[in-house]
Amino acid sequence: MPDSNQPGSRRLLKRLRETLSEAGEGQERLDAITTLIAAEMGTHVCSIYLFRDADTLELCATEGLKPESVHQTRMRLGEGLVGRVALRTTPINTANAPAEHGFRYMPETGEERYSAFLGVPIQRLGERLGVLVVQSREARAYSDDDVYGLEVVAMVLAEMAELGVFQSSADGLQARHTHPVMFRGGVGQEGAAEGRVYLHEPRVVVLNPIADDAEAEVVRLREAVDKLRYSVDEMLSSAPLAEGDQRKVLEAYRMFANSKGWLKRMEEDIGRGLSAEAAVEKEQSAARARMEQVPDAYLRERLHDLDDLSNRLLRLLTGQGQDDGSEMPANPVLVARNIGPGELLAYGRKLRAIVLEEGSVGSHAAIVARALAIPLVIHAIRITTEALNGDPILVDGDQGVVHLRPEDNVANAFRDKIAMRAKAVERYASIRDLPATDKSGATVALHMNAGLMADLPSLPSSGAEGVGLFRTELQFLVRNQVPRRGELAALYSRVLDAAQGKRVAFRTLDIGSDKVLPYMKRQDEPNPAMGWRAIRVGLDKAGVMRMQLQALIRASCGRPLSVMFPFVAQLSEFTEARDHLMRELDREDRLGHTLPESVEVGAMLETPSLAYAPQKFFELADFISIGGNDLKQFFFAADRENERVRNRYDCLNVSFLSFLEWIAMRCDATETPVSFCGEDAGRPLEAACFSAIGLRALSMRPASIGAVKSLLRRIDLSDLRKVIEKARADGEQSVRARAEAWLLDNTDPE
Template sequence: GAPLLRGGRAIGVLVVQNRSERRYDDEEVEDIQTIAMVLAETVASGELLAQDELRDIEVAPHRPERLKGQRFAEGLAYGHVILHEAPVAPENLLAENQQVEEIRLREALIGLKANIDSILDGGQGKLAGLPFEVLETYRMFADDRGWNRSLEEAVRTGLTAEAAVDRVRNEHRARFAQARDPYIKERLHDFEDLANRLLRVLAGDKPGERDLPDDAILVARNLGPADLLEYPRHKLRGLLLEEGSAASHAAIVARALQIPCVGRVMGLRDRLSEGDLVIVDGETGEAYLRPRPDMLAAVQSRMQVRSARQAEFAKLRDVAAVTLDGTRITVLTNAGLAVDLENLDATGAEGIGLFRTEFQFMVSEELPRLTSQTALYSLVLDAAGDRPVTFRTLDVGGDKVLPYLETEREENPALGRRAIRLGLDRPGLLRLQLRALLTAAAGRELRVMFPMIATVDEFRAARELVDVECAWAKRRGRALPALLRVGAMIECPSLLWHLDALLPLTDFVSVGTNDLFQYMFAADRTNPLVSDRYDPLSPPALRALAEIQKKCADTGTPVSVCGELAGKPLEAFALLTLGYTRLSAPAGGVGPVKRMILSADLAAARRGMTNLLGSSAGSIRGELESLARKLNVTI
C-alpha cells in the first residue's frame, strides 16, 4: 500500500491487492505512489467525497505540532491558515507572433508599475506609516533598467512574454545563488515577487480579489512587501514564512504594520493545509499548528493579559519616571526607521536615545545620497521636536552587509572591519553622513555618537572628521547646529581601561550592552548555541557596568544604556541599582520599565546590589528577582 500524504501527515492509505501472491516491481510501486499522491489532493479538495460524507469517517488524527523558527516581528496571534499564492508557471513557451508578445510585455510592465504605485501610494501604506525606504526600494526594482532590458531581449529570442519572465527569473536565481552575503540573497525574494506579479498581470488576474477570513494567518515560502500590503490589514492576524530573514523587506513591513511574524520555519508548507488553526508567537519565534483547546485557551489568556498591560502602560505615558525615593530617571526609546517615530508619542518616551542610521543603508540598493540622508534626519528631528535625538553613525559589517559596498570577505566579520573602523578606513562615507546630519540639524541640537570605539585614538580621529565638516560648512556660509554634542559608544571591553583618557574628550557616552557582553564573554550573540550561555546579570558583567558608571560620575560625563538590558524590567532594575539614570529601550520596553521605576526604592535596592556584586556565581538573576520581590518592585 501507499499512504495518502497531505500536509506532511497521512490522511489515508491506498491498498492494492492481487488474487495470488506476487512481487510488485519498482515501476508499479512508483505508479501506485503517483496515484496515491493524486488521490490525496483529490480528497483534500473535496472532489472525491462531499464534506457530509467525510463527517463520520475517522481519518488519521491531525496532531498538534510545535514549529520552531525565528522572531521576525513581535506579537501574539492565532487564526486560520491562508496559503499565499503559488508561483505562476508559463503554459506556452514559444511565441507565434514576436511583435504581439513585445506589446503584451510592454503593457504588462506598465500595469505592474501602476499596480505597485497604487499599493505604495495608496491609503493603506500611508495610514500604516510604512518605512519609506523599503517601499521606494521596491519601486526601484520594478523600474530597474537591467531587469526590463533582460525581459525585452528574452522576448526577441522568440519566447512568449510569460516564458521571458520565467527565463529572467531563473537567471536571477542562478546569479543570486552564487552570492555569499545573506543580504544580497534576500533581494532575490523581491525579484521573485515582481516576476510572479508580472506573470499574474499577463494572465489577466486582478489583485485584491481574494476573500479572507477575519482571522487570517498568512503562510508563504517567502513574499515581497507589495504582496503583503495587498492583503487587507484588518483581516491579517499573523505571518508565517518558511524562508527569509529579519532584514527582509517583508519582515520590515510586518514590524511596521505590527503583524506578528515568525520566519525560517523549515518544511512549513508541507506540514499544514489551508484552513488549519495556528498560533503565531512572535515573542518566542514559534508557531503551534492545530493547537489543543487548552493551548488555545492559554494563548487567549496571554493575549488578554498583554492587552491589559498595554492599557496600563498607556496610562503611564505622561507620567514622569520617578522612583519612590525621588530619583528622576530619563526613559528614551530606540529607533531606526521613519515608522518608529510614532512610538515617541505612543509610549511617552522622552526622546530617542539611539537612532540606528544604518537601517536606511540596509534597505537601499545603492548608497543613500546626501539629500536622502538629510531628508530622513530632518524628518526624525521634526518628529522629536524639543525631545533629544542621539544619532549613531553607520554601524555595518558583521551580520549587517551592504551589497553595494565592495569589501573583502572576512573569516570573522563580527571582529572585522565594521562600524567606526569602516568609517575611518573610508572617510568619504562617514563625512557624507556627518554632512547630512549637520545640514539636517541646522539651528537645533545635534547629538551624534560613534559605534565600536576601541581606542582613544579612534575617537579622536572620528571627532576630527566632525570638525572638518563643520569647517567645510562655515566656509560656505551654511548654518550649523545650535548645539553640537559628540559621544562614543562603549561596547569594546578595551575601553574599560581607557575611560580616564576617553571621557574628557566626549560630551557623553552610551553603553551598548549587546556587543559589550558579546565581546566580554567571547560568545556570538547571533549563535543560538552560545548566545544564552552567559547571563548579562552576572557579577563580572555588572561590575564592568558599575565601573563605567563610576568613572562617568567622577568626570561629570552623561552616560546612558541603550542595549537590550535597558528594555527589560529586571535588568533595568539592576542598572538603576548601579547608578544609571538614563535608559534607552525598545518601544515595547518603555512601559514595563517605567512601571518598574515607579515602584522602586533605590536606596534600599543599592544596598542589596552591593552585597551581590561580590558573588562568584555565574548569574545572580535569581537573587535579583528575590531582592525585587522583597522590595515590592514590579518586574
C-alpha cells in the same frame, strides 16, 4: 515536440484520474490507487506510506502485503529502505532488497517473499509527504521508465493530497490545511497578536495535474516560458546601474530562464501525461530536493533562483498569485519564506504580526519589524506550505510560537494574555508623564529606539524622554542606490521636528555584517559580525560618512545635534570619526549654513576593548551608549544569529553585570553620560538590575517603556543592588533567580 510514445505512463495517469474522480472515502481511494498501480505496472506489491508526524511514516494502503498491517506498520524517518527514501528524497531501486544496507524486515507485512524493491518519495515543493513503493517476487531491477513513471504518479499523489482527496475520518488521515498546527520558531520581535494569514507569495495549487492533450499543454508551457523570459529580460534592462556581483546574479537568473534543458525536461514530463503546471512543479520539487543536498552556499542560491523562476512560471500558467482576489484581511498576519525591507515597509503598520520561515534576529526584516513594533517570529519551518490565505493565526513573539488554525481552548488562553497586556497598557498610561523615580528617589532616564518617521508619533504617547537611538541605515537599506544628501537632510529635519525639542541621538550608518546594502558588493567574510562593518566601513568609505554628516548638520538648522558612531573598538577610530564631523562643521560654517546650537559627539560601546580604552576616550566622548545586543555576543563569544548558542547566556550573569558596572564606574569618573541600549533594556527585570548597578539611562522600543517605568517606580534600587552584590559574593552564576524572588516580595502593588 517531446517524445510522447509512452503509452504505459499515460494510460496509468488516465486511469488514476478516473479512479480519483470516483466518490469514496480517503481510505477507499488509497486502496484503489495501490490496486491500480500494481496491475498497470505488473508488480506483486504496491504500497503507500504517509507521514503521521514529522518523523514517523505509516503504511496507509497496500496491494500485496498483509491487509492487517495497514495503519499498524510504522517506521522512523531514515529507518529501513522506505525511511531512507523519505530522508534522502531520492528513489531506491534494487533487485535484492534484503541485501541492501539499512534494510529492515517487518514480519507483520509478509514482505519476506518479495525481492525487488522500488521506492520513490511523495513530495511537494520540498515538503515530504510519504513514499510510494512497488515490489516483486523475482529479483529484478526496475527500468528507468518504471522509475520515471512511478515518480510521475507520486507527484500526482502529492497534488491530490494537497487538495484533500485522501481525507478520512475512519483512519485518521486528515485533509491538509484543515487541522491545528503549532510552529516553534525564534524570537525576532516581542509582542503578541491574533489575526488572519496573509501570504506574501500565495502558493499555487495545481488543480489539473493530469492532461489528455500533450500538444496543447506543450504550447501552453512554451507560451508561458516566453512571457517569463521577456519579464526577466525587462528586469535586467531596467537595472542599468547593476554592476559586478549584482549583475552576475541577474545574468545567472536569465541563464536559468533560457535553459533548454529545463524546458526539455518539463516537455518530457508532459509527454508522460502531466499537465504543464504539474510538469513545472515536478521540476521545482526536484530543484528543492537538490537544494537540501548542496553544501555550497553559492550553488544553493542559484538553485533558489530556479525555484523562484518556477514560481513565476506557475503563476503565469495558472493566473494564481497575480490578481487572485485574495484581499488583505482587516487584521493581517504576514506569512512568508523571507521578505526584504522595502517590501515589508510597503505593508507598513497595517500588519498585526509577521511570521517567516527564514530570517534572523539581525536581518533587514527584523530591523524593520522592530522599528514598526510588530511581533515577529522567525524560523517557523514549513509554515508557508501549511498556511492558506485567511487562516486564523496566533503569534506569540515573546516565546517564538505560532498557532495556525488554533483550537478554541488555545485561542481563548491567548486572548486572555492579550487582554492582560491591554489592561497593563491602560495602567501605564496613567504614569506616562511621570519620571521613572524609584522609592529611594533615584531617577532613571528612559528613551526610545527608532528608525523610521513612523516611529516618532510614539514619542509623546510612550512617555519616553527622547530618542536614545535613531537608526539611520534603514533609509539606505530600502533603496537601490545611495540616497542624496538633500533627501537625508529633509528626513532628519522632519525627525527633529517630530521630536518637538526632545533629544534625538542619530547613529551614523551601521551597515555590513547582516545589513548589506542592495548596491554594495557583499564581502566574502568567514565571520561578518566581526568583519568590515559600521564605523570601519564609514572610515574606509569616508565620502558616504561625510555626506551623511553634512545632512545631519543641515537638518539641525540651529537646533541641538547628537551624533554617535557605531561599533567603535578603539580610541583612534573615535577620534578619526570625530575629526570628520568637526571638519564638516567648519565647512558648513564657511559655506554660510546655519550650524547646530550645540553638538554632542558620542560612541556606541559594543566591543569589550572600548571599555578598556585610555581615559582620554571617556573625556573626549560627550556621551556613551552601550550597545547591549552586540556587546553581549562578543562578551560571551556567542553569535546572536546562532539559535544553538544565543540564548545559552544570560545578560544577568554576574560576570556581565560586573563588566557593565565597570563601564558605569569609568564613565562616572569622567562625568560622561552613559546609557544601555538594546532589547534587554526593555525587559523590566533586566532594566531594574542595570539601573541598580549604576546605569541610570536606558533606551528601548517604545512599547516597553510603560512596563519598565512601572516597575522602577515601585522598588528601591539600592536594596536591589544589595541582592546583586550578595549573589556575586555567594558565587552565583546569575542574579536572575534571586532578583526575581526579591521583586516578588519587595515590589509595591500597581
